[in-house]
């Protein structure tokens with residue numbers, strides 16, 4: 001199944017007295033790469049967690065392909081085609097890069113991570129994991145342990161693990177953070193290349209030059225509120241965005 005449409009409708013989230021998200025709305029169709037930007041504390045990660053089912057919103061709905069998934073558990077959202085690459089990479093340190101991906105690959109079929117561990121040896125899954133690692137440029141280091149490779153590789157591994165769940169909607173939370181300029185450029189190209197009919201990507205990033213280079217569409221948020229959404233050039237020309245996000249009007 002491909003992504004027909006993700007609809008975020010008036011989502012609000014409160015953490016105690018703090019309104020982390022206030023009436024946030026946007027839509028995403030298939031084969032789109034949406035850059036999701038905003039200053040620190042804007043609520044970007046919170047919104048990704050709402051889409052992934054890790055946080056229950058106080059108000060609003062998340063609609064996937066016409067179905068209300070607002071209160072669906074994360075595991076069922078994974079089965080429905082949503083996957084998340086997290087900001088802080090947490091590979092299983094005692095396992096090779098290949099096994100890290102093979103394990104995630106089993107995880108899209110099983111409800112229990114423990115059961116997924118038991119299928120990690122299956123050769124079909126290891127073969128598929130190898131293909132995914134090649135896709136993210138890690139084909140030559142599949143047998144290395146996470147501690148033996150640089151952060152740039154671990155960021156790619158996180159993308160590979162998210163891809164192993166066979167998503168139609170991939171959420172990536174700051175995949176360029178901590179990378180050098182050339183590494184960030186390569187990663188941005190990699191992400192842009194992943195987007196195709198059958199896979200849409202939401203890219204949360206602080207690296208504005210790379211976001212502007214590869215994302216045809218942007219969603220901008222500040223202080224828990226959506227500021228602008230649309231084609232990149234149009235959004236970046238919006239005086240509200242320039243003032244609130246970039247700190248200047250012209």
Ligand SMILES: Nc1ncnc2c1ncn2[C@@H]1O[C@H](COP(=O)(O)OP(=O)(O)OP(=O)(O)O)[C@@H](O)[C@H]1O
Nearest residue numbers: 015018020038039040041042043044045046047206
């Ligand atoms: N579990 C939580 N409990 C309480 N407050 C939280 C929690 N998670 C996030 N917040 C607060 O909600 C606000 C939005 O945080 P969030 O991490 O979503 O922002 P962000 O845009 O992803 O920021 P950054 O770019 O710094 O990662 C912040 O003020 C943050 O401190």
